[in-house]
Amino acid sequence: MNQRNSHDTAPDNTALDNAALHEANTRAAHRVTLIGAILDTLLGLVKVIAGIIVGSAALVADGIHSFSDLVTDVFVLVATHYGRQAPDRNHPYGHGRIETMGTLALGSVLIFVAGGIAWASLSRLLDGVPIAPPGYWVIALAAVSLIVKEWIFRYTLRVARKIGSRLIEANAWHSRSDALSTVVVLIGLIGAQFGVGWLDAVAAIGVGLLVGKIGGSLLWDATRELVDTALPDDEQRGMRNVALDVPGVRDLHQLRTRSVGERVLLDLHLVVAPRVTVSEAHEVGNQVCRELCRAFPKLSEVTFHIDPQDDSELDDPTQLPALPLRSDVEAMLERVWGNLECWRQRVALDLHYLDNRIDVSLYIGDTYRDADLNRLAASLRDAGASLPWLGRLRVWQGPGKA
Known part of the structure; x- marks a missing residue:
């Protein structure tokens, strides 16, 4: 993000x-x-x-x-x-x-x-x-x-x-x-x-x-x-320390700076917990911006990228295998899980793209109050065994997250 x-x-x-x-x-x-x-x-x-x-x-x-x-x-x-x-x-x-x-x-x-x-x-x-x-x-x-x-x-x-x-x-x-x-x-x-x-x-x-x-x-x-020369190393270290002090930031990389006249521009990648919501990760990034701008008055613009895991060692992240997006994922899951009642009566579906796999969290309604969630997860796992991208699978009871 x-x-x-x-x-x-x-x-x-x-x-x-x-x-x-x-x-x-x-x-x-x-x-x-x-x-x-x-x-x-x-x-x-x-x-x-x-x-x-x-x-x-x-x-x-x-x-x-x-x-x-x-x-x-x-x-x-x-x-x-x-x-x-x-x-x-x-x-x-x-x-x-x-x-x-x-x-x-x-x-x-x-x-x-x-x-x-x-x-x-x-x-x-x-x-x-x-x-x-x-x-x-x-x-x-x-x-x-x-x-x-x-x-x-x-x-x-x-x-x-x-x-x-x-x-x-x-x-x-x-x-x-x-x-x-x-x-x-x-x-x-x-x-x-x-x-x-x-x-x-x-x-x-x-x-x-x-x-x-x-x-x-x-x-x-x-x-x-x-030629977009970066700020001195001590200023970059100061910016890094300010960002790392913000709660919710696990690490950061690709911190890049440049000057445009009297203004300083900053780009950086923030590593957050892999399963936080988009809105929470976005607010963590906003708080990083606030703290940085307060600490460095010449800093006029911050562009941050949210990472659910550290990909700093990858030479080119765009070369990673392409995983299917939600619409394709739901179509594939419908093909393998379509005959399962828990899938047909789902209330929400969360996808987490981690370690080149897709972790799936399926939310079922109150009609399954006494259901054995582990048993349901096992049946879903067996039915989806043909999906190479399927990672961790979990079944939750409740309204879920829209």
Whole structure:
């Protein structure tokens, strides 16, 4: 039995709380990105204008870099808007992978930015391009710009980690790359002011390598998510322990996890007592979902499969011999038991598919109050000896289970 449960399986208002939290997180993502976009626009304009006035190519390039942050801010706004939409018919698992793809793109941008910084700086170093003294007011302007970009980075990173968005975190590191490039420009301006302009190129090469490392890390994390990499082993062990603590769960196997954006999806097989009712086994699974979602807030969906016995050692359970289903079973039993009165007057029939056999429980009415149930079971066994799939046979007296 398979069952797919989302976070709303709990009997409280968890689903409503999660929806409100998701909406609040989306608003926070948009707000921090808009603030960054506004500041990037202002910084870009100021740097370009100041660079043109004093003739600093590095400052003009830094201003253009700030404008590139504005482009990525717009991209992030679009990606978070669509990536945090609720699941729909065409995207039943949600749109979280849009954010993952956005992280992949931003990681690539950081690597290109790193390469550009390092290459341009190395070229300046080799060419020995002189830089005229810019003036202390330009140095002060670059210092203020550095402080603002560092604040944007820390604010964006704090929001990203609070709402669990790798895309926003990637954008934060992109802002940090702009701050680092401003550091390079600041060093170059100070060096130029005192006649040591080559410091700019040396520092820029190191910054380029650092930015490239950040971009590579983001690319690696996004790629792992896109190929459905499982959660760390300690988290999987924690999930297993929570599920095993639920009464009615005898064992579990095939626990599989993956991430979709900020959400975590879980599949697992639960082993329950072989003769419990479908509804009881289903409720055991529901309780497992509730406990897991309470213990792991990022877990948004659990798909569980109910097993009456442990089949974890089977390489491919679908290769097991096919047993007849109820309609065929009743037809076969009618053929061999049709002349027996206890069969004709049955009130219920239970089938248990265990160990590649079918155990049969036959319920008879009150007219057999004084009947020898063992004798009836023996006669049924003899009459059904030709059925290769017939396992354990039991006769019960009473209304039975419908």
